[in-house]
Amino acid sequence: MFVTRYMTPAPLTVSPETPVPEARKILKEKHFRHLPVTDPEGHLLGIVTDRDIRSVYPSSILRGEERQRILEKVESSTVDNIMSTRLSSLNLNSTIDDALILLEKQNVGALPVLDDDGKVIGIFSIRDLMRAYGELFGLYEKGNALVSVRDTGENDISRLVNILEKRNIPFTRVIRSRDTATGSGDESTIHIRVQTMQLSSIKKALREEGFEVI
Template identity: 25%
Template sequence: MLVEEVMKKEVITLPSHARIETALNLLNKYHIRHIPIVNDEKEILGIVSDRDVRDASPSIFDQNHSKQLKNEIQTIMSKPVITVHPLDFVEEVAGIFYENEIACVPVTKNNKLIGIVTEKDVLYTLIQLTGIHEQSSQLEIRVEDKIGTLPKITNLIGEYKINISSVLIYPDKREPNKKIIVFRIQTMNPIPVIESLKNDDYEVLWPNISGVKQ
């Protein structure tokens, strides 16, 4: 899935000379956590988070409370800013969040801001990609890491006229020469599929249903 399919196009922004109190009011009013800072050409200059604003906001008992909130936003904004392109993959954005320990990236095209993607957007997208929001059953199968295994299993599932919502594959930590394939299939009764898999000597890790041939 591409970034342009999940990004928010309506983005609250501020110029670098805006006051911190303005950012604070916008964060509270729109219940958002990040505000990109842009120039008149919509080019990214920086970004501020609710934490940046909170850290810059003095205690109400501080005599300089009002004065500090009138400082320009550019004094606390983070820069340079990591951005992504609308044609990047959402999975790549998840990697950016993890590696850089951030929770939001502006989306730019021709160096101009056109959208924003947050950690919540990515998490929701991954939920959709895994298919767990649909009525379905999950199968986990340990297989040899060799060519042709995946189509054989999908063909076997297809014999039962069952749609596959999603497929995930990851390395088996216990056995490096094997993979774990996770299927989400659109049935609430996976037992016939499990029996067929086991009859073909596939190792079904989940569900481990009693009474089904091991």
């Protein structure tokens, strides 16, 4: 699944010469947190965030001449003075897994998406990531629920599918995950996305077949 499916396409951008107050106004009015900074051809030069802007404005605890001095300096500054230039980005072939790893590694809230010429074609945020995985795992489908069982490693997925089909229990996804929280990473869990809210009867059926429902 490529990020281009979920990104915000053709995002609003600013130039390096954009005054900081103007960038601040855009972020506030559009409810954005990130603004790509590009050259006239659309090539990425940097990113300015709401955090960058908040950090240069004077603290509310300052008073008098000092506050006014800082405020005047900020209001005469342009975004090239405060933007981040050490950037990570995604491309046309980046998947949502690539985005997840990079967002976590860089500890940022969004990443620009570039075409093969280095031009900004979109921006992919944590919210986009959540929407993508929500769709992937069926979170937005009506009348569904998640049931989890302990994985014994004895062809459990095949057994589960056979049981669900035999009992005419509709399901859309079967996923195995490692239980890294246990420390060893040797144990795993199987998650089944079922299209029914009759969870008690499903859990009972799985227990009768020897599964540990968790």
